[in-house]
Amino acid sequence: MDRNQFAQFLALHGQEHVLDFYDRLDQAGKDKLSAQVEAVDYSLIDRVREENKTEPRGHFEPLDAVTLDVIAQNRDSYFSAGAEALREGKIAAVLLAGGQGTRLGCSGPKGVVDIGITKPVYIFQRLFENTLEVVRATGAKLPFYIMTSDKNHEETVAFLKEHDFFGYPKEDVVFFRQDMTPSVDFEGRLLLEGPDQLSLSPNGNGGWFASMLKAGLKEDMDKRGVEWLNVFAVDNVLQRIADPVFVGATLLSGCTSGAKVVRKADPMERVGVLCLEDGRPSIAEYYEMTDEMIHSRRPDGELSYAFGVILNYLFRRDALENIVSKAMPVHIVDKKIPYITADGTAFKPSEPNGYKFELLVLDMVHMMDSCLSFEVKREKEFAPIKNPTGVDSIESARELLKGNGIEL
Ligand code: UTP
Numbered sequence: 001m002d003r004n005q006f007a008q009f010l011a012l013h014g015q016e017h018v019l020d021f022y023d024r025l026d027q028a029g030k031d032k033l034s035a036q037v038e039a040v041d042y043s044l045i046d047r048v049r050e051e052n053k054t055e056p057r058g059h060f061e062p063l064d065a066v067t068l069d070v071i072a073q074n075r076d077s078y079f080s081a082g083a084e085a086l087r088e089g090k091i092a093a094v095l096l097a098g099g100q101g102t103r104l105g106c107s108g109p110k111g112v113v114d115i116g117i118t119k120p121v122y123i124f125q126r127l128f129e130n131t132l133e134v135v136r137a138t139g140a141k142l143p144f145y146i147m148t149s150d151k152n153h154e155e156t157v158a159f160l161k162e163h164d165f166f167g168y169p170k171e172d173v174v175f176f177r178q179d180m181t182p183s184v185d186f187e188g189r190l191l192l193e194g195p196d197q198l199s200l201s202p203n204g205n206g207g208w209f210a211s212m213l214k215a216g217l218k219e220d221m222d223k224r225g226v227e228w229l230n231v232f233a234v235d236n237v238l239q240r241i242a243d244p245v246f247v248g249a250t251l252l253s254g255c256t257s258g259a260k261v262v263r264k265a266d267p268m269e270r271v272g273v274l275c276l277e278d279g280r281p282s283i284a285e286y287y288e289m290t291d292e293m294i295h296s297r298r299p300d301g302e303l304s305y306a307f308g309v310i311l312n313y314l315f316r317r318d319a320l321e322n323i324v325s326k327a328m329p330v331h332i333v334d335k336k337i338p339y340i341t342a343d344g345t346a347f348k349p350s351e352p353n354g355y356k357f358e359l360l361v362l363d364m365v366h367m368m369d370s371c372l373s374f375e376v377k378r379e380k381e382f383a384p385i386k387n388p389t390g391v392d393s394i395e396s397a398r399e400l401l402k403g404n405g406i407e408l
Helices: 003-012 018-022 027-039 042-048 068-087 123-138 153-162 208-214 217-224 244-253 291-295 317-323 361-367 394-403
Strands: 060-062 091-096 144-148 173-177 180-182 192-194 200-202 228-233 257-263 273-277 280-284 307-316 331-335 354-358 372-375
Touching: 003 018, 003 027, 018 027, 042 331, 068 091, 068 123, 068 244, 068 372, 091 208, 123 244, 144 153, 144 208, 153 173, 173 208, 173 217, 180 354, 208 217, 228 244, 228 317, 244 257, 244 307, 244 372, 257 361, 273 307, 280 361, 307 317, 307 361, 317 361
Parallel strands: 091 144, 091 228, 144 173, 257 372
Antiparallel strands: 060 273, 180 200, 228 307, 257 307, 273 280, 331 354
16 A cells, blocks of 8 residues: 555544554554555444444343352262373363453563462463363373464463473463554554554453464364363462363263353352343343342352353353354453553553454354353462452462462
């Protein structure tokens, strides 16, 4: 595109301000910027200018969970079915580590954060050590895929290599990068993080399977015989990964997916709840629940919508392959997005100043025909690190780790 064509293209999409930067660039910078601008999905940006930015939801109904007592009764059969699948190499772990950890104030990957007290204990270390326990207990051959983003890939790979993958077999660790997407200001104007660079950020945690396929990992999964993928967040330092009991329960249930859930601490807890939406499994976010849903109780007195998700899901691979070409809802989220002002000065906002576009893994659950809701003990399996202090922080996670006998 020459300058005229570029100007026309920008005008067509209401992005004329990008031209201010273009004129200062050398040819390589011009080509880079115009390629990025051309690749943008402007139908998404048009949605920013619409009044209603959220997708309409369907009719919610409760979904029963396999509760702790039922799991205790069936533990042996669940464990042996899960352990067998793990030994046969049918299960893979997928770590979602492409996020930016803005709430925690990370400048790099969240997994490199040291949460130790008397010795270093890194977030990544906790995840590998937990997974190694399963590998040792079951004799599993467990591929460990790691999704990074352009923002943290090099640092993640270098850190894990330097720490020798915390003892995990390195031939079983496979990295892939997620897609990036542009950010805009509240008027839908593309933000730039440099004169020749749109402000791009990872496209949320819901694009992981599409990104795996894009990275050519279908062949790798075929070669290893992977049939199920256990996908999980980087920041829950207590979670059980590829838990044979969860795997076995999901396989035996005949469901195409499974979700680990914890009982809500109280009806008002701000957590997404696993339920049915128009007859399909789904997650209702706390802000989407009506008062009636929040307080509704079953005849036995238990909350009808009692179980919150913890971002630990098991998906059958063929079901993922069936949905991968289908459009997922795109969430438009207010964020603090660093950018350069019209005169080229870098600016780091302290309040949200624009939107990012995100795909969310929880929407994949709704695309599945069925999902086993599998209860786990919160104090044993849920210690997320999201914030610098207070709720879901390093401090709260340390307490939970100590409670589970983990030395810090
Ligand atoms: P969060 O929703 O907590 O996002 O991610 P975050 O980016 O880590 O943190 P904030 O919101 O900026 O503070 C839940 C999980 O999804 C991953 C994260 O790495 C984490 O494991 N994730 C999130 C991605 O892999 N990619 C993304 O684009 C976003």
